[in-house]
Amino acid sequence: MIRNYLLVAVKVLWRRKFFTFISLFGISFTLLVLTVATSFLDHTFGPHAPELKQDRMLGVYTVRLTSDDGSFQMTDKPGYKFLNEYVRTIPSAEKVSIFSDFTSTATYRKGEEVKLYIRRTDGEYWEILDFEFLEGRPITREDEQKANFVAVINEATREKLFNGESAMGKSITMEGQNFNIIGVVKNAPIIRMTPFSDVWVPLSTFKTSGYKETFTGGFMAAILAKSEQDLDLIRSDFKANLTKVQLPDPKKFPRILTGADTYFESFARNLEGGADDPRTGTLISILVLLAVMFIILPTINLVNINISRIMERASEIGVRKAFGASSLTLVGQFIVENILLTIIGGLLGFILSSLVLSYINNTGWIPYAQFGLNYRIFIYAFLMMIIFGIISGVYPAWRMSRLHPVEALKGGMK
Amino acid sequence: MIQLENIEKVYRTDTLETVALSGINLSIRKGEFVSIMGPSGSGKSTLLNIIGLLDVATGGKVSLNEKVVSSHKDRDLANLRNRELGFIFQKFHLINDLRAIDNVEIPLLYRNMSYKERRKMAEEALEKVGLISRTSHFPSQLSGGQQQRVAIARAIVGKPKILLADEPTGNLDSQMSDEIMNILKELNQQEQTTVIMVTHDKRMADMTDRIIRIFDGRQVA
């Protein structure tokens, strides 16, 4: 029966080439936009190298100091002192890393300036993240303790400075400091707050130790939990630590708002103006709403096309009913047609998406971005397509099933 | 074989009430060739559609093979239409973008049947109406008479016991009409198919066993 449905569906779609083309265009274009958007989200929030342990990672990315009534506020990156005293000491954490935000710097190659981003890290950073090393080794806790002037660079920098040849044993000079290159890693995209940089060096190579006294500014922390179940424990341990915080200016800013967040929560927290608890639910609702609004227009369009397609075929439906097709059979036939159309459109959309994404990757709009399609995106987009197919097929099919055979043969509908 | 008791059909809209049929009592035996005559708008098509289970009467009982079918569900009605009945329309109602043989095959699609069996039966039906040489033609490539013969092949392909024809020759010239009539007569005589035909044409009606006359929704003879 299904085979028969499919054969008839293929025939019908082939017969109505113009209609089929319009529908396929609408479906694949919708999917294209959805997939590209999903890929962006996935790339920003999903687990990608080098953050493979993301499911048990949290970060402290911002602190906000406010007056009691919230009228004075100051939002900044956390400072080293704050992180060292209140994050490093979270008892339930397996590992905590403190590292600087990336800042721009430059080096010189044959007298020409090469702009680079630099980040200073501890040894734990390299234990928590799973960077893929093209050569050499990471910065270790010992490098950090002994203030070794060593650097890890990324693939793009090796390309710029050494034409892609091995960087082992070579050195790099930035702001008057000279570092031995000990490792080369794969590029991480700029949209990932934690891993992104061009050059990494130990924290202790700062020119002065003044950074150790800052409460706010310039640093972040990554927290690795022993297991996913421990994440909530870490959050509450951090909250407990926060009650003991010695604030730098308690008269002006008696309150501190921060938390141990996932990327998604941190994004939600910022979106809501640094609320106390990030309401990820709101952000998810906004994203779903956007997706739904985006799907609704083409759906209405497809519903209309489908209805006029049915009206055009009213006499055919009358004939089929007169010769023994039940309403249910015809509805089934119609839905199979629609699902087939949606699947073909969906596949086309996927092919288009991968072309568009690789185009975006190649233009370098987003440094080191490697947008791609993976099974997560495929599943999300596929679910959306099924919803799309059902909504756009069911209503017209229902209208059709109510078509009276005699009226249908007259070519009309009440 | 077909029994109508006190059939009534009223079309109601908010402002208008049209009595299309009232007090129709009819009994048609197996193998009969019956014609229905009457002026335009008298209710002939309505009556035929009710007999053919395409339309539902607003009052009375319809029985087929001694079974009351008036209260059947959509699926059972569809099944009866598929197995027991075959329709021929004045306007042929062929599906334009299907070839003749695909059009003929339609009733068989709603039975459990392999592609090969369907092809074989469809070819046999086309052979009976003398169109085996036109199986791959599209309706637009056929004359009116040929199109109606394809429509007849479609009506008989499932070997129904009852053929219902609503002015089957209404759109055809007299020579083609005779051809169609001959096919119907042959089916009636050789295969004992019951045929019920609506017609305006006295000459056609005279070739049938019995004439049912309808006037203003009532049976007059």
Ligand SMILES: Nc1ncnc2c1ncn2[C@@H]1O[C@H](COP(=O)(O)OP(=O)(O)OP(=O)(O)O)[C@@H](O)[C@H]1O
């Ligand atoms: N859908 C409808 N709504 C309201 N009235 C209808 C409807 N269909 C038919 N009628 C009315 O029912 C009556 C019978 O119509 P029917 O089509 O059965 O006539 P007919 O005898 O077949 O006429 P003709 O010879 O012109 O085909 C007519 O008066 C018509 O106006």
Ligand SMILES: [Mg+2]
């Ligand atoms: Mg009529």
